[in-house]
Amino acid sequence: MGPLAGFRIVEFAGIGPGPFCAMLLADMGATVLRLDRPTPIDLGIPRPEGFNLLNRGRHAIALDLKRPEGVAFALDMIAQADASIEGFRPGTMERLGLGPDECLARNPRLVYGRITGWGQDGPLAQAAGHDLNYIALVGALHAIGRAGSPPTPPLNLVGDYGGGALYLAFGMLCAMLEAQRSGKGQVVDAAMIDGAASLMTPFFGLHAAGVHSDRHGENMLDSGAPYYDVYLCADGLYISLAPIEGRFRSEFYACAGIDEAALPDARDKANWPAIRKIVAARIAGKTQAEWCSLLEGTDACFAPVLSMTEAPQHPHNRARSTFVEVEGIVQPAPAPRFSRTQPAAPTPPRAVGSDDEAALAAWGVAVDRVAELQAAGIIGRKATK
8 A cells, every 4th residue: 555565675774864764755655674783772862672663664774784685685685676765875885795886786776865964975974973964064954943042953854864865765765766777776965965955945045035034033034023923822832923924914814803904014024023012912811712713713923822732633633644653653654645655654663673584575585495594593682781
């Protein structure tokens, strides 16, 4: 089920954007096999495997890539795959004997997806980094924050997942479509700095036009404008307002009981603080629930600010099944939606090595062969000290 049913992906286990990309492809129906390390990565966040939702929807085996037999087995899987995903530092896969040259020699149609922060080349290519560093380098982090405050880390949504995983998935699907026509694979070099920079395209245009300041918190979409921000309610909860267009602002003012004609001209940024003061005072007079009753469903461009605990229970999210529950764990459903090839509900993350036979049967590996590899220590977890 799903639009990618029939496609096979080999994922070399990593952290962050690589697993998220693999999850997206698995959500859409691709058969993804995760080749994990014999010794698990310690991320400093203790949690049972069932809560690592990035690993949902696919089987995983532990494979020792430091042994020639492990590399040979990985190449056997690559030979059957439409694409692969790796997220190591540049040169790591080449040193293992699993770089693009070796893999494409084994499977000329393979799409070889690579995800890094800095990219495969450039002066920073070999340096360690994380999401926050990548979005800092391309101007995204500097643009996010309130006036007078330091830039605000936007979780790791912009670099790892938006600029990284989504661009890798997009690039891989583009290359997979092209491979169906040409019969030739290729390497997809997805760098989080490139993807995060791409996400900033409209703002670079506004900046070039002189209508978006380099100082955060002074622009229309960065909390500078009083009509695009969050406001505190009487009960200590928040609502979001975003009536950018004049007609939508007029609807908000009418619903909120604010005399629009008495407000200063919002086209002059110098008047924004005065307008904000009036709006904030009015919002502070009612609870979040009262504002929901007044504004939800109108064109005031409104929504309550909900926590992760509250969001799955909102009537709109429930109506669209935006969140699903899988074995007792509430999580976002696969997205987007399809009219004909709707994906199945995601399966829960599986512990590495919990079902090696089933995982490899889908790739044509016989049970006795799996047993041989396990006995030789090529497949399977190794005890940690």
